[in-house]
Amino acid sequence: MDKTFVPADYIPILVQFAVAFGFVLITMTLTHIIGGKRKKIHTIRKEENFECGIEVKGNARFPFSVQYFLIAILFVLFDVEIIFFYPWAINFKSTGWNGFFEMLLFLGFLMFGFYYIIQKGAFKWD
Amino acid sequence: MTIFIIYKVFLCSVILILSLLVAMYSTLIERKVAAFLQDRIGPDRAGPFGLLQPLADGIKLFFKEEFMPNTADKFLYILGPSLTMLIALLTSAVIPWSIPVIIGGKIYPLQVADINIGILYIFAIVSMGVYGIMIGGWASNNKYALLGAVRASSQMISYELAMGLSIISLAMMTGSLSLKDIVEQQQGFHWNIFYQPLAFLIFLVCAFAETNRSPFDLPECETELVGGYHTEYSSMKLGFYLFAEYVNMFVSGAIMATLFFGGYHFPFVDKLGLSNNTLAVVGFFILFTKITFFGFLFMWIRWTLPRFRFDQLMRLGWKALIPLAILNILITGIVILVR
Numbered sequence: 001m002d003k004t005f006v007p008a009d010y011i012p013i014l015v016q017f018a019v020a021f022g023f024v025l026i027t028m029t030l031t032h033i034i035g036g037k038r039k040k041i042h043t044i045r046k047e048e049n050f051e052c053g054i055e056v057k058g059n060a061r062f063p064f065s066v067q068y069f070l071i072a073i074l075f076v077l078f079d080v081e082i083i084f085f086y087p088w089a090i091n092f093k094s095t096g097w098n099g100f101f102e103m104l105l106f107l108g109f110l111m112f113g114f115y116y117i118i119q120k121g122a123f124k125w126d
Numbered sequence: 127m128t129i130f131i132i133y134k135v136f137l138c139s140v141i142l143i144l145s146l147l148v149a150m151y152s153t154l155i156e157r158k159v160a161a162f163l164q165d166r167i168g169p170d171r172a173g174p175f176g177l178l179q180p181l182a183d184g185i186k187l188f189f190k191e192e193f194m195p196n197t198a199d200k201f202l203y204i205l206g207p208s209l210t211m212l213i214a215l216l217t218s219a220v221i222p223w224s225i226p227v228i229i230g231g232k233i234y235p236l237q238v239a240d241i242n243i244g245i246l247y248i249f250a251i252v253s254m255g256v257y258g259i260m261i262g263g264w265a266s267n268n269k270y271a272l273l274g275a276v277r278a279s280s281q282m283i284s285y286e287l288a289m290g291l292s293i294i295s296l297a298m299m300t301g302s303l304s305l306k307d308i309v310e311q312q313q314g315f316h317w318n319i320f321y322q323p324l325a326f327l328i329f330l331v332c333a334f335a336e337t338n339r340s341p342f343d344l345p346e347c348e349t350e351l352v353g354g355y356h357t358e359y360s361s362m363k364l365g366f367y368l369f370a371e372y373v374n375m376f377v378s379g380a381i382m383a384t385l386f387f388g389g390y391h392f393p394f395v396d397k398l399g400l401s402n403n404t405l406a407v408v409g410f411f412i413l414f415t416k417i418t419f420f421g422f423l424f425m426w427i428r429w430t431l432p433r434f435r436f437d438q439l440m441r442l443g444w445k446a447l448i449p450l451a452i453l454n455i456l457i458t459g460i461v462i463l464v465r
Binding site for chain 1: 131134135138139187188189190191192193194195196197204208212215216218240241242247264266267268269271272276279280283286294295297298301302303352357358361362363365366436437441444445448449452455456459460462
């Protein structure tokens with residue numbers, strides 16, 4: 001790569017963020033101003049949560065299946081490991097077989113953990 | 127510097143308007159494609175061939191009453207869709223739309239930001255998409271919305287892993303994470319799809335899952351969850367959720383075209399003898415054609431395949447795609463080293 005990269009490269013991303021943010025803000029304000037004012041009627045029945053027409057039972061902030069939390073935790077672990085791959089992949093051609101075997105070792109540990117969580121039944125849904 | 131900023135603001139605005147227009151018309155094309163596949167006519171009342179239908183839908187969403195359940199968390203309820211839309215619009219910053227245009231001796235690159243970690247930037251932004259859906263689903267305090275949001279976040283983070291792994295083999299080949307470099311290496315007909323078909327297949331499946339498109343549209347699965355995470359939403363807030371899906375579709379089509387199908391390059395480009403600026407325009411239309419093809423693919427599959435069950439979805443993501451992607455990395459590594 002003959003080009004040098006400087007932090008100033010990220011200024012356009014800030015510009016994009018500003019433009020996108022402006023669009024979202026304007027649209028949200030606009031729909032708030034022009035959106036059906038005439039019919040703003042507040043009644044208890046209307047503002048209830050939708051539950052297929054039957055009486056609302058309790059709150060929706062209840063504990064749900066632990067499986068989802070497990071997936072989230074595993075994601076954090078694996079995502080960090082995947083990020084470790086990237087510098088290796090970029091420099092792959094210069095590290096050669098040496099780098100390949102070293103990564104194989106890392107991959108071996110990762111796959112062992114992966115096998116372990118599968119055998120533990122982390123992805124068994126019932 | 128001021129000119130630079132003004133140019134970037136202009137470019138960002140054009141890309142933003144373009145992605146919104148494409149998203150708007152995708153809704154019409156989606157319905158037309160559905161109609162075509164089911165032997166119907168589709169919307170044809172608003173304007174010729176129903177061409178004004180997206181406009182009518184948009185205006186309708188603007189004038190709808192803003193509904194908010196009384197038990198909802200007010201701030202988060204508004205933040206959810208705004209965040210989803212904002213993030214959908216941010217991803218397009220690193221996509222090179224065409225070769226630089228030269229006007230009056232000055233070079234104007236048709237890419238908002240040429241950063242050396244383009245792919246990582248895309249992953250960073252895409253993974254933030256989970257927040258918009260999770261916040262919206264939780265804030266509306268509805269059981270269906272919560273279940274939809276939990277499913278969505280679980281599905282998106284699972285498929286992000288396979289997506290990240292599938293790109294590694296591409297990075298090994300190209301030695302760069304900048305989208306501009308990756309496109310330049312695919313000059314002519316050296317498209318990455320011919321060298322990395324497996325990586326493309328994994329990436330495609332993950333793109334479907336990341337954009338919550340059928341057959342992975344479990345978060346808004348209408349037969350069991352009413353409307354999924356946007357059950358309680360109305361007016362433009364609902365519109366943002368729906369539009370964001372189409373913007374995401376457009377952007378992921380652009381990313382797939384850029385990474386695997388040569389971006390704005392096309393075969394026999396040298397033999398045409400076009401001037402630089404003409405080539406830039408032609409290149410842009412070539413890229414746009416590729417994106418349109420992916421857009422059609424998204425719709426075609428949506429109206430062809432039935433929905434997965436959630437355990438099947440998780441099994442496919444973790445037990446099939448991740449080992450396959452790792453296998454692909456190993457094969458790519460060995461092939462590169464042996465050659």
